[in-house]
Amino acid sequence: MDQTLERRAPAEEARAPNPRRAFLRRGAALTTAAGLLGAGRAEALEPEKAAPALLPPNVPPWTRSQGGPFINPPYGLPSRHEVGVVRVLPQPAAAFPTGSRTPLQNLHGIITPSGLVYERHHAGVPDIDPNAHRLMLHGLVERPMMFTMEDLARFPSVSRIHFLECSGNSSAELKKPTGKTAQEIHGLLSCCEWTGVALSTVLQEAGIKRDAKWVLAEGADGAAMTRSVPLGKALDDALLVYAQNGEMLRPEQGYPLRLFLPGFEGNMSVKWLRRLKLGTEPFETREETAAYTDLLPDGTSLQFTFHMEAKSVITFPSGGQKLKARGFYEISGLAWTGRGKVKRVEVTLDGGKTWVEARLQEPVLSKALARFRLPWQWDGGPALIASRCIDDTGTQPGMGEVLKLRGANSNYHNNAIQYWKIDADGSVQNVRA
């Protein structure tokens, strides 16, 4: 079903972040064509089209007048010239839409702004009153407990930066190159600072019985989403989070409380968390049997493949963007692994024949996105570029390797290398190398 996430029709293009925003990443505070065209559509920067009256030696109106008022609006918004940088739904619209995608190609650094974090819900976004939200903790515990949000906020808190990736991310690519942009293909990926209480701290409060081995996590949404979590993970680095990027969780991210399992497939970080139950075995819920299991070519399936493996994607230049002229560009992208820290990222400019090491932005954090960069002189010729992530467990595989070992039906955990083909006219396309 997650395959439906992967398709977008031309109709969506009008609202989608425009792929040709390549030069926005230069960070220049320039008027964009988007502003001139009005809201709802973002265009590539086209500084050559700026009206002469706005350019030196003339002094533009924004320098010759008072600007807008403070707190307008009270919760601030991005510049109106950035209206096209938004999440998109797959198209054609599904009867029951499943998820929206983060505009990776428009983002800088490693933090995803809260309003651009991808969404994957199974029964919509509930509107939960935090005063009426409860976390029940029971099963194989000494003392079944009930917590209010006020209780949870009183525990010692912790903040950590981690990525979150849906295991269905990039899945349509297993069949054939399908998405056009980094957002369409890999946008079920975000990275935030998450704040909450260590799950181990809260479990201690109830007392874990000796034979407990698994924890069932259940949401308060209409799907009552449920996943089984190994107790070892729960006691290792699992968090009960209530805040994201410095503010309370967004409703679509689980307000007021979500489980967060660093490095594990996003679905397990159950949102709108209402119940934790300890047991001796996995609970065999629908989302760990019928879904989120990996169908292999022989017709059998892998169950409980939790970690999101080493993966990376070049976000500039990336699918749908266009290089206007030869010369200097900085290749830039994101790398991550659910196994810990990204050790190294390598980039190829010749379709995988040779690889060079990219520079990683420090600090490189465990189970977080890492930003990599590589200076590049484009000679105006065709190029086939890609990145591969290296972590403690090995090197990100190519699509051939993924297909050989997992097959095109596996649907989840596609971490194959992403190739972008740059044509002599500067256009960039999603291809299979």
Add this chain to the structure above:
Amino acid sequence: MFAPKHILLAACTACTLTITPALAQQRYNLGRPATPAEIAGWDIDVKADGTGLPKGRGTVAAGAAIFAEKCAACHGAKGEGSVANKLAGGGGTLNTAGALKTVGSFWPYPTTLFDYIRRAMPHNAPQSLKSDEVYSLTAFILNVNGVIDAKAEMNQATLPKVQMPNKGGFKQVVD
């Protein structure tokens, strides 16, 4: 690096993920005891061995009537799929390019079907069905998949014993 290696590693990584360390940590005395009545209202999960199944019973015939009323609009008259998932068919396709995963072709446990319908369906009114209705719908969906006989009754005792066609189809990796 990625899954196939993990299959080999499964045996040892499974241990590290499920070990219970000796626990002697501070308590903060926050929260309060959950009462049995509170727990009973939310404790809706059903395990593969049937633990958690409520009292009650359901038949294929009763399920057919409820399905027509509350489910068919989205899933088709016999679960053949419509705006929402196909619930039947797909047998023998899992190792083909056109693999079709349904309750009949893919789901390993009959109890998961009861659990899922009770917690999440019908999509437009989750957690609105009575136990007998859930047993009946479970019976109907298993029957249209040819998994149980049209005369079979589903209850606490019979449902966990139903053998799903793809029961042996999963390798637990726990990694």
